[in-house]
Amino acid sequence: MMMNKEKAFELLKEMNSDAILLVDEANMHYMCGFSPSEGMVFITADGGAYHIVDSRYIETAESHAKETGLEAIEPETSFDDTLKRLADKHDIKTLVIENETISLKKYQELFALLGGVKFIDLGDRLMRIRNRKEPEEIVFMKKANSIAEKAFLELLNHVKAGKTEKELAAYFDYLMAKGGSGGLSFDTILLTGANTSMPHGVPGDAVVKEGDFVLFDFGATYKGYHSDMTRTVAVGSATDEMKHSYDLVLEAQLAGIKAFEAGVKCADVYKAAYDVLDRENMAKYFRHGLGHGVGLEIHEGFNASPRSKDTYETGNVSSIEPGIYLPDKFGIRIEDVCYLSPRGRENLSTVTKELIIL
Secondary structure, three states, X not given: OOOOHHHHXXXXXXXXXXXXXXXXXXXXXXXXXXXXXOOEEEEEOOOOEEEEOOOOOHHHHHHHHHHHOOEEEOOOOOHHHHHHHHHHHOOOOEEEEOOOOOOHHHHXXXXXXXXXXXXXXXXXXXXXXXXXXXXXXXXXHHHHHHHHHHHHHHHHHHOOOOOEHHHHHHHHHHHHHHOOOOOEOOOOEEXXXXXXXXXXXXXXXXXXXXXXXXXXXXXXXXXXXXXXXEEEEEOOOOOHHHHHHHHHHHHHHHHHHHHOOOOOEHHHHHHHHHHHHHHOOOHHHOOOOOEEEOOOOOOOOOEEOOOOOOEOOOOOEEEEOOEEEEOOOEEEEOEEEEEEEOOEEEEOOOOOOOOOEO
């Protein structure tokens, strides 16, 4: 893991604050190299960098500390006592807190604990730093993606008429775990027939039939980093309407990918894909954003949506996933994850997007 504590020192300098406290799991991971379900990362402007974790995680924290440069501390009494001791030791007068994710309960506890310390809102500043991925992070994301893709290609051998959504989804999850996934990026979406018209439907007892579309939206994780991909395939055969609709969604996706560049507004990337669908009066069936940032969280950073005020930067990673959803008929979504490297755009997803008819 890169020395992200250095980025925290720079952030404190910019914000003119004495320290930053992180309790959000993904933010902690960014600094300490793994995801403890509980703990604190406390970094001070005068060079202190601490990871406070209990006995469940202390060994892991000490192991990661060799790379992250954080000092792992196991509290003698409580997290709060340890934090208070460190705050006093470094004479903290101002503290940056995660105002966008911290619970009211935690905020009140900290306020009571740290007395006269002035709290400063972190806002989206760390999100924007995390949103600019380092090459090492992309290596982890590619590994997560390769695990997911390999499982998907193996699963296709088992997608047949008579199988249920639930059965296939469970086997898919097993294949990703067997392949080395650290856990699912999100609950696998695997839908067939008319159910594919629900963008985030849940796998149920519906049975795959000849002539159906089957939609797979899935992701694996590696060292905390997520992958995300959607593919839609047909079983046995596809009607001309299905083929034409699929080609239109693919054309929209390719237009979205082409528009995804540093310096381009997120809303304009959305529009590039939307306009392709709109040309055939199908945009009304595209009912979600075109994409979202991906990294230590499955949704982080910028969204390619018509309401976004953000502009893409080098280092950003985003899904590009247009879809059309025809109620009671079928839905199609095609999703890749792309990275704006210093050398230009790179597609992390490698599975074919030609319509597969099993």
